[in-house]
Amino acid sequence: MGSWDDLVGSALLGTERRRPAGVVGDAEEAAVALLDAAAAGVIRRRAGVTPAAAGTRPGLAPADRRPDLPEAARRRLAMLLADRTADAARGRRGATPNLAELLPQWLAAARREGYAAPHALLPALLDAARARTDLRTDALALAGPRGLWLAALNPDWKFALRAGQGAAAAEEGDAEQLWEEGLFAERIALLTRMRLADAAAALALLESSWRTERAEDRLMFLDALRTGLSPADEEFLEQALNDRSRNVRTTAAELLSALPGSALAARMAERARSCVSLSPEGIVVEAPYACDPAMERDGVAAKPPSGRGERAWWFGQLVDAAPLSTWPARLGGRTPEEIIALPVLDDWQPDLHAAWCRAAVRQRDTGWARALLGPPPKPAAPVTAVGDPAKLLSILPGPERGAWVAEFIAAHGLSEAFQMLSVCAVPWSRPLGRAVVDALDIAREGGSYPWSFSGVMGLAERCLDPDAADQVAVLTAAAEEPPDGSPGAGTYWSEAFQRLTGTLRLRALMLAELRVPQPSGSSIPGPGRA
Amino acid sequence: MDTEARWTADQVLALAPDAASRKAGARLATPAPWSGTGVAGAAVWGLCKGSGRTPYQTVVDLGGPAFRCSCPSRKFPCKHALGLLLLWAEGDGGPIAAAAEPEWVEQWTAARRKKADERAQAPSSGSGKAAGPADPDAARRRADRRAIRVEGGAVELEQRLADLLRGGLAGADRDGYRQWDEIAARMVDAQAPGLASRVRELGAVTATGGDWPSRMLEETALLHLLARGYLGRERLPDPLAGTVRARVGFTVDSAELLAGATIRGHWQVLAQYDSADDRLTTRRIWLYDEGAGRFALLLSFGAAGRAPELVLPLGAVLEAEVAYYPSALPLRAVLGPQHGTAQAESVPRGMPVAAALDAYGAALADDPWLDAWPVVLADVVPIPGATRWQVADATGEDAIPIAGAGPQWRLAALSGGHPLTAFGELGPTGFRPLCAWPAASVIPTPLTA
Structure with a gap:
């Protein structure tokens, strides 16, 4: 009987056309004979299979000396990762805790505690990091050397290598090679990382190739200089004011204006000062009448967005970019608080104050930010926000921020508070947490539906101190519905508070699981149990 | 045994019928919704606050394991049972402490004990009601009728295969599933479901691309061999005839099997995984008695979309009886009475690649239709490849391709390039890893998610 290939050939063409070697009889008999032979053949083939030659073995993953996760924490991670993929099938959440948003917190906390991710979960962890860029830094840190080793085997996980390579390159001095040969994302990551470690070296690297970069890339690289910005960057930025690309010029100007000692800042101060003077009635604004080429070179956009007057537009940009130290000197040695209290003539106050707000944020001037924010408005007072309070808050020290927002919420409730809450430090301070929970309770008593506050609820699940769980738990009891309330709201509120309590308790548990001390003299040597 | 050895949380979670249940169960694994919990002997119980006014009564018999919950869920075990077991798994200092069984628990455990006792006594009381059919003559007549119908099916199949080979397979990839589905339907009519499913799979071969003519x-040829084997079954030795009958699709009543000879052993649960088609979910559980060098495969079925009922904690060692289905190569078995559970104390001894392939070859001599031969490989390393991964001996050059896609990532993560022990199935397309023991762990890590 013929070889296996001979049999396959006959089978393909059919025994009417081609018979296997040595088979006699008509086509039907030959077909049966072919099947008999093939049956013997397939068993011979399968039973006689010999080992293949081993391919190229991967290298050994570097050892990881970090401790394994405590048992409960390992399980928690498995659950959070499984939850990520199962989330698609979620309808109304009812009273069950919200796990999806806990993964980032978990990863950050586990990283702080210095654990290594369990090996068995590395594929799921890398998949999660692939899907969500905000998880990458913590996920990759946890995954550690074995995660990097594994990622090298799967093209889907290339991103890990890029990040990892960048880190390694920055440390090992291969930065130049990566800078010259890397992909755009790799280069941006490298530049940002180097700015943190050695801002001057990063600038030198950028200068080495600046002229050959495309305009879009130049813009992004320039933007990366925000990290670690210092007077040492001024010379480079000043040159960039002559760039061919308008966006690059504007960004360079913006960066220079954040350096109050820069020549550009001085030029802008000069221009702004000439527009603002002090009269006995208050501040007088005389906005510029033209936007000359020198102003444009310093980043002033000549054409206002529709609906804004040219002169107000130019004026705003000048004040934005002028160092705030300009003003006490110009306005009779007053403090920022006193300056802000001054009347501004001819309806220029909104423009002037808004520009100062932007300048305070850009120059990270806490004194001015505090002055512009003022004390939180009193309950009766209308909330006339100057500029963007959330942005001003973001440059104040954490505790001060929390206290301000707490007082604001106590006075005005939650409807305007979402932006402010999202800039507060996590977990929220005790007074802030109490203010939020109280405001939610008041909203419930007011008879509105909880989903009107779903944004704040979502934030609270992530940011409330887990210690507040007991305070929230009190509210989970379905209260009497107010006569003028929305029908059924009470039940929904109770459910929403239950979910919040559940999530908070889960967070507390989750963090506690990470802090469980490892059994001393652990009998598990070597790599982690999975 | 005073109380059962606590399971690990992983073992509990492996009982979950699906990912959603696992998630829901884990959410309930906090003390908050629970009250009146306790453990006594093999029973764990508790009251779980649900959305309704009265809490659900949840009780688990660890010996089965068996579950009962007053919740309306059709999932099995339900999330309450899983949550309860997770709490219990936290250990002696955990939230579930020894207590006296409350009445509702006691009623259930007593009823279960009674049933078990009845079952135990049934075989000893001769051919009791459960052991034999009500009317042996009628049953024999039914069996004879079926044998004749299956014979007719096998003859027809032989004819169809011969026709196919006469005309050639070349057109098979164009015709798609239709002709195969039609033949499969004829086999179902002939009461030969084993033949039917093989025929249906044949229809999918062309879609696998590459060298499909050879695989087809x-x-x-194997289908032909099976049909011929059935038609000539009278002349086969009994064990091989048993194999042929099983492959053709005859089933044996499990109660009848258990009434016969059982094998008592220390069975470690090595793997549990489900596969589903549009009608049926099939769960495969591999048990291994290392002392006796014996594997057993338990199959459990659920209607489409429902998880099969049999669940066993992965890695645990059951002291239990099993009964093998009659076969020249006894693998499939049914689980009989259990006498206790313990945790594994060591990693099973495995073999190198070449020895595993030899064993697979020898097994094929007993069952040519074998497509999953259980094997523990020792000191192997997963190796990535452009199209397929391999597992290779750590100290030699022998390798086997890894069958299927997916498990290699976790296997590789566990290995990190270092040798490990892996359990899986050897088949015609390679080694399908199911669990692995990374260095220093005696509890296997499942590779199927």
């Missing part, structure tokens, strides 16, 4: 000839 293999499968066609």
Whole structure:
């Protein structure tokens, strides 16, 4: 009987056309004979299979000396990762805790505690990091050397290598090679990382190739200089004011204006000062009448967005970019608080104050930010926000921020508070947490539906101190519905508070699981149990 | 045994019928919704606050394991049972402490004990009601009728295969599933479901691309061999005839099997995984008695979309009886009475690649239709490849391709390039890893998610 290939050939063409070697009889008999032979053949083939030659073995993953996760924490991670993929099938959440948003917190906390991710979960962890860029830094840190080793085997996980390579390159001095040969994302990551470690070296690297970069890339690289910005960057930025690309010029100007000692800042101060003077009635604004080429070179956009007057537009940009130290000197040695209290003539106050707000944020001037924010408005007072309070808050020290927002919420409730809450430090301070929970309770008593506050609820699940769980738990009891309330709201509120309590308790548990001390003299040597 | 050895949380979670249940169960694994919990002997119980006014009564018999919950869920075990077991798994200092069984628990455990006692006594009381059919003559007549119908099916199949080979397979990839589905339907009519499912799979071979003609000839030839084997069954030795009957699709009543000889052993649960088609979910559980060098495969079925009922904690060692289905190569078995559970104390001894392939070859001599031969490989390393991964001996050059896609990532993560022990199934397309023991762990890590 013929070889296996001979049999396959006959089978393909059919025994009417081609018979296997040595088979006699008509086509039907030959077909049966072919099947008999093939049956013997397939068993011979399968039973006689010999080992293949081993391919190229991967290298050994570097050892990881970090401790394994405590048992409960390992399980928690498995659950959070499984939850990520199962989330698609979620309808109304009812009273069950919200796990999806806990993964980032978990990863950050586990990283702080210095654990290594369990090996068995590395594929799921890398998949999660692939899907969500905000998880990458913590996920990759946890995954550690074995995660990097594994990622090298799967093209889907290339991103890990890029990040990892960048880190390694920055440390090992291969930065130049990566800078010259890397992909755009790799280069941006490298530049940002180097700015943190050695801002001057990063600038030198950028200068080495600046002229050959495309305009879009130049813009992004320039933007990366925000990290670690210092007077040492001024010379480079000043040159960039002559760039061919308008966006690059504007960004360079913006960066220079954040350096109050820069020549550009001085030029802008000069221009702004000439527009603002002090009269006995208050501040007088005389906005510029033209936007000359020198102003444009310093980043002033000549054409206002529709609906804004040219002169107000130019004026705003000048004040934005002028160092705030300009003003006490110009306005009779007053403090920022006193300056802000001054009347501004001819309806220029909104423009002037808004520009100062932007300048305070850009120059990270806490004194001015505090002055512009003022004390939180009193309950009766209308909330006339100057500029963007959330942005001003973001440059104040954490505790001060929390206290301000707490007082604001106590006075005005939650409807305007979402932006402010999202800039507060996590977990929220005790007074802030109490203010939020109280405001939610008041909203419930007011008879509105909880989903009107779903944004704040979502934030609270992530940011409330887990210690507040007991305070929230009190509210989970379905209260009497107010006569003028929305029908059924009470039940929904109770459910929403239950979910919040559940999530908070889960967070507390989750963090506690990470802090469980490892059994001393652990009998598990070597790599982690999975 | 005073109380059962606590399971690990992983073992509990492996009982979950699906990912959603696992998630829901884990959410309930906090003390908050629970009250009146306790453990006594093999029973764990508790009251779980649900959305309704009265809490659900949840009780688990660890010996089965068996579950009962007053919740309306059709999932099995339900999330309450899983949550309860997770709490219990936290250990002696955990939230579930020894207590006296409350009345509702006691009623259930007593009823279960009674049933078990009845079962235990049934075989000893001669051919009791459960052991034999009500009317042996009628049953024999039914069996004879079926044998004749299956014979007719096998003859027809032989004819169809011969026709196919006469005309050639070349057109098979164009015709798609239709002709195969039609033949499969004829086999179902002939009461030969084993033949039917093989025929249906044949229809999918062309879609696998590459060298499909060779694979199709293999499968066609094996189908031919099976049909011929059935038609000539009178002349086969009994064990091989048993194999042929099982492959053709005759089933044996599990109660009848257990009434016969059982084998008591220390069975470690090595793997549990489900596969589903549009009608049926099939769960495969591999048990291994290392002392006796014996594997057993338990199959459990659920209607489409429902998880099969049998669940066993992965890695645990059951002291239990099993009964094998009659076969020249006894693998499939049914689980009989259990006498206790313990945790594994060591990693099973495995073999190198070449020895595993030899064993697979020898097994094929007993069952040519074998497509999953259980094997523990020791000191192997997963190796990535452009198209397929391999597992290779750490100290030699022998390798086997890894079958299927997916498990290699976790296997590789566990290995990190270092040798490990892996359990899996050897088949015609390679080694399908199911669990692995990374260095220093005696509890296997499942590779199927």
